[in-house]
Amino acid sequence: MAEDGWRAEAARTGRLAEGVRTYRLIAVMWIRSTMAYRASFVMTTVGNFAATALDFVAILLMFSQVDALGGYPLPEVAFLYGLSSVSFGLADLAIGSMDRLGRRVRDGTLDTLLVRPAPVLAQVAADRFGLRRLGRVTQGALVLGYALIELDLQWTPLKLVLMPVMVLGGAGIFCAVFVAGAAFQFVAQDASEVQNAFTYGGTTLLQYPPTIFAQDLVRGVTFVLPLAFVNWVPAAYVLGRPLPLGLPGWTAFASPLVAAVCCALAGVAWRTGLRSYRSTGS
Numbered sequence: 001m002a003e004d005g006w007r008a009e010a011a012r013t014g015r016l017a018e019g020v021r022t023y024r025l026i027a028v029m030w031i032r033s034t035m036a037y038r039a040s041f042v043m044t045t046v047g048n049f050a051a052t053a054l055d056f057v058a059i060l061l062m063f064s065q066v067d068a069l070g071g072y073p074l075p076e077v078a079f080l081y082g083l084s085s086v087s088f089g090l091a092d093l094a095i096g097s098m099d100r101l102g103r104r105v106r107d108g109t110l111d112t113l114l115v116r117p118a119p120v121l122a123q124v125a126a127d128r129f130g131l132r133r134l135g136r137v138t139q140g141a142l143v144l145g146y147a148l149i150e151l152d153l154q155w156t157p158l159k160l161v162l163m164p165v166m167v168l169g170g171a172g173i174f175c176a177v178f179v180a181g182a183a184f185q186f187v188a189q190d191a192s193e194v195q196n197a198f199t200y201g202g203t204t205l206l207q208y209p210p211t212i213f214a215q216d217l218v219r220g221v222t223f224v225l226p227l228a229f230v231n232w233v234p235a236a237y238v239l240g241r242p243l244p245l246g247l248p249g250w251t252a253f254a255s256p257l258v259a260a261v262c263c264a265l266a267g268v269a270w271r272t273g274l275r276s277y278r279s280t281g282s
Contacts, residue, residue, distance in 0.1 A: 019122040026126035034131050041132060048135030052089075055207065056081060056143055070211035075150035076239055081207040082144025083231035087170030088203035089137035091178060094171075095125040096133060098178045099195050102185035111279055121270060124182065151239070159238050162253065169255025170230035174199065176262035177225070179270050186273035202227045210244045218244055229258040 034041050059081065063074045072080075101124055104110040113123045153159070181195030188194070202221075210218050210232045222228040222245060229251075236243045237252035 015119065019119040022118040022122040023126045026123060027129040030126070030129035031131055044132040045135040048132050049139045050135075052085065052136045052139045055085075055204065056139075059207070070209040072209040072211070075147050077207075077209060078143050078147035079151060079239065080209060080231050080235055082140050082142075082147050083166060083170065083235060084203045084206040085140025086137055086144060087167055087230050088174050088199070089133065089140050090167070090171040091174035092199075093130070093133040093137060095175055095178050096130060097127045098125060098182040099185075099199075100124075100127065101182040102188075105185060105277070108279065110277070114277075120274060121179070153238065154240070158253075162234055162238060165253065166231065166234040166255050169234075169259045172256070172259030173227065173230050173262050174202070176259065176266040177202065177227075179263070179266040183266070183269040183273035186277050198225065202230075206231050215245070222247075226258050226262065229255045 056078075059069075059074075059077060062069060063077075067073065069077055101110070104113075104124070110120075110124075113120050116123065177198050178195070181198060184195065202225075205213075205221065206227060210228070218228065218232075222233070228244060232244050233247060234252045234255055237249065243249065243252060
């Protein structure tokens with residue numbers, strides 16, 4: 001019995017290692033392809049930077065008319081914006097190509113991935129790896145840096161540890177949403193916009209304070225689709241504000257746990273969707 005469990009664990013570890021290797025090889029191939037046209041890469045990256053910066057410009061325009069938004073001054077809103085943008089940007093950089101799965105199902109090109117001796121998830125995630133998406137990460141990091149300079153925070157060791165934890169945990173949560181959305185496209189091939197509503201729409205939602213939204217919406221993105229753990233919950237601890245919905249203080253450090261649970265559930269959804277696939281038209 002113990003030997004069977006050991007073998008199953010070894011098999012899972014082997015599949016994970018193979019997936020990482022496949023992802024790395026495909027991503028490196030696309031990076032080399034991108035860098036063959038360096039001028040194009042620079043222009044598209046700058047364009048990505050500028051397009052995402054418009055979101056923060058809209059926030060600046062709001063603050064030209066008000067002193068606070070939902071009780072949050074500009075530096076605190078910039079803090080929320082930066083955390084959301086960096087976390088989402090890292091997830092989008094890593095597996096943003098997942099939203100193309102519906103197109104592959106429709107045109108039958110997913111079949112070519114199935115016959116290759118490599119994990120399908122790794123192939124889909126690394127397909128057309130877009131290094132230009134660094135523009136979004138850079139823009140979000142600059143806004144986050146501005147917020148940290150402007151905020152008068154009382155730093156403690158726990159707050160210092162929480163900063164990278166919530167960025168990486170938030171990226172993990174967004175990665176789970178990308179994978180779950182891709183799994184849904186096995187059933188509804190034209191559902192990329194539905195997926196974008198939770199990914200791109202989710203990061204836009206989190207750029208604003210939870211105090212401006214209805215309590216039912218805040219509950220939904222805390223307990224149903226836990227996007228609040230990307231920044232609203234941990235950021236409240238760093239900013240010295242009450243946690244949304246009166247959550248206990250320890251939940252500010254729960255982003256990695258939430259990300260792990262979300263990724264596990266997304267993995268189940270992915271495997272279920274992949275098993276249901278019956279080639280083009282299914």
